[in-house]
Amino acid sequence: MNFILKAWRQKNGNDKGMFVAYSAHDISPDASFLEMLDVLNDELVKKGEEPIAFDHDCREGICGSCGLMINGRAHGPQRGIATCELRMRSFKDGSSIVVEPWRAAAFPVIKDLVVDRSSFDRIMEAGGFISVKTGGSPDANAIPIPKSISEEAMDAAACIGCGACVAACKNSSAMLFVGAKVSHLALLPQGRSERTERVEHMIAQMDEEGFGGCSNTYACEAECPKEISVVHIARLNREYLRAKLV
Amino acid sequence: MNKKTNLLNSSVGRKFLMGATGLFLCSFLVIHLSGNLLLFKNDGGIAFDAYSEFMATNLLIRTIEIGLFAGFLAHIIFGAWLWLDNRRARPQRYEINKASDSSTLASRTTFLTGSIVFIFLVVHLNTFFVPTRILGIELSMYDLVVEAFKNPVYDAFYVIAIALLGYHLRHGFQSAFQTFGIRGQKYLMLVNIVALIFWLIIPIGYISMPLYFLWAHLSGVN
Numbered sequence: 248m249n250f251i252l253k254a255w256r257q258k259n260g261n262d263k264g265m266f267v268a269y270s271a272h273d274i275s276p277d278a279s280f281l282e283m284l285d286v287l288n289d290e291l292v293k294k295g296e297e298p299i300a301f302d303h304d305c306r307e308g309i310c311g312s313c314g315l316m317i318n319g320r321a322h323g324p325q326r327g328i329a330t331c332e333l334r335m336r337s338f339k340d341g342s343s344i345v346v347e348p349w350r351a352a353a354f355p356v357i358k359d360l361v362v363d364r365s366s367f368d369r370i371m372e373a374g375g376f377i378s379v380k381t382g383g384s385p386d387a388n389a390i391p392i393p394k395s396i397s398e399e400a401m402d403a404a405a406c407i408g409c410g411a412c413v414a415a416c417k418n419s420s421a422m423l424f425v426g427a428k429v430s431h432l433a434l435l436p437q438g439r440s441e442r443t444e445r446v447e448h449m450i451a452q453m454d455e456e457g458f459g460g461c462s463n464t465y466a467c468e469a470e471c472p473k474e475i476s477v478v479h480i481a482r483l484n485r486e487y488l489r490a491k492l493v
Numbered sequence: 494m495n496k497k498t499n500l501l502n503s504s505v506g507r508k509f510l511m512g513a514t515g516l517f518l519c520s521f522l523v524i525h526l527s528g529n530l531l532l533f534k535n536d537g538g539i540a541f542d543a544y545s546e547f548m549a550t551n552l553l554i555r556t557i558e559i560g561l562f563a564g565f566l567a568h569i570i571f572g573a574w575l576w577l578d579n580r581r582a583r584p585q586r587y588e589i590n591k592a593s594d595s596s597t598l599a600s601r602t603t604f605l606t607g608s609i610v611f612i613f614l615v616v617h618l619n620t621f622f623v624p625t626r627i628l629g630i631e632l633s634m635y636d637l638v639v640e641a642f643k644n645p646v647y648d649a650f651y652v653i654a655i656a657l658l659g660y661h662l663r664h665g666f667q668s669a670f671q672t673f674g675i676r677g678q679k680y681l682m683l684v685n686i687v688a689l690i691f692w693l694i695i696p697i698g699y700i701s702m703p704l705y706f707l708w709a710h711l712s713g714v715n
């Protein structure tokens with residue numbers, strides 16, 4: 248398959264950046280979007296041009312490194328997958344594809360399609376953990392947790408921190424990410440004891456990083472590769488309200 | 494680390510205020526509409542004028558009115574604040590953004606629809622509230638209504654603004670419940686049903702007034 252790729256090129260954080268058109272030839276329909284970029288980059292390197300920088304690691308939808316705005320959709324036109332899981336057969340042969348980095352004040356562009364998502368790390372450092380003494384591993388079923396609760400906590404824990412929720416949100420809000428983290432820990436007994444400080448600190452950090460507020464458009468849920476539900480944002484709101492009341 | 498937030502300096506806290514004032518304004522929509530339905534009583538405005546007189550003189554009502562103004566003011570100021578914050582969070586727009594694939598238009602336009610409702614509010618108060626309650630001119634509120642709604646341009650603006658208020662609430666009503674964390678399967682259905690009253694039925698009620706009086710004027714009933 249052949250494509251016209253309009254990719255965002257930006258030397259560094261201070262560069263203004265612009266779109267550059269490339270043509271990608273002989274791409275296998277089974278190639279992933281990232282493999283298509285690899286093929287194109289090989290060609291650029293051969294021509295002595297600078298390859299297009301993009302983030303990636305696991306290439307199987309579990310690490311959260313990859314993340315591109317493709318034709319106006321976070322992680323491309325399909326739902327429930329990360330960019331690395333997107334196959335080129337999802338596009339029409341010969342079509343043109345616009346690729347942009349995540350756009351958010353809290354995710355500044357480092358180079359080309361790579362953004363700095365350390366704001367997510369700082370939110371995690373502010374409260375996305377439990378303080379326990381690590382020692383011998385505890386008995387598997389020492390703390391009974393109802394199945395439905397553990398299932399819901401696991402659904403929230405599926406968040407891979409890719410930032411598509413921020414990218415898709417008109418306000419660049421991080422509420423789905425923070426909601427997933429807060430919800431995951433608040434549901435489980437191990438996370439309960441620190442729930443008040445956790446939600447306070449994580450929301451304070453989220454605001455400090457310059458993410459927007461939540462307008463409940465639910466675009467995040469629609470674009471999340473792990474299909475994290477906005478039910479977790481509702482729980483985040485509840486946790487915060489509770490923290491304010493107790 | 495000891496970061497503390499309060500309702501005013503956190504984004505979630507400000508959303509609580511938006512939701513609370515928004516729902517408070519919704520309660521006003523019910524009361525305002527139910528009183529104004531007296532306009533349809535075919536008695537030349539006697540009942541409506543008596544009601545209007547009561548609303549203008551009752552001390553409790555006048556006190557609640559201050560709360561209503563405060564509610565509007567807070568909702569508008571915090572709405573504008575949120576909107577500014579949210580714009581700042583995305584300094585650079587996307588070249589292509591297929592937002593409609595993942596969210597509804599109503600959810601993305603609350604500031605726009607709210608702003609038009611605000612303009613409507615100013616016009617509306619200027620027509621009915623300022624002359625009677627501020628300037629203290631003694632006149633029949635019913636006559637004022639009849640006179641104002643004779644103007645088709647005024648009526649068209651009314652219909653459009655109220656329709657947009659309905660659109661504001663198409664998203665806003667259920668959104669407030671999500672903001673307060675009320676979103677279980679058992680509530681979701683109930684909220685959506687009650688929302689229908691606010692975004693559809695109540696706006697139809699309001700819209701019927703200018704339409705009725707315009708019709709009455711044109712057909713010579715009034």
Ligand code: HEM
Nearest residue numbers: 462511512515518519572603604607608611665668669672
């Ligand atoms: C009778 C008039 C109004 C009613 C009943 C009303 C009601 C509501 C409700 C229930 C919400 C949802 C709150 C939430 O998401 O938690 C809302 C949101 C909003 N309202 Fe209003 N509103 C009215 C007028 C206005 C006006 C005049 C403005 C002027 C700017 C405005 C701006 C907004 C904005 C910007 C939001 C969305 C906030 C966000 O991003 O989530 N509203 N409104």
Ligand code: SF4
Nearest residue numbers: 406407409410412471
């Ligand atoms: S909630 Fe979904 S979209 Fe947001 S960071 Fe986690 S996995 Fe990515």
Ligand code: FES
Nearest residue numbers: 306310311313331
């Ligand atoms: S590269 Fe790891 S999720 Fe895509």
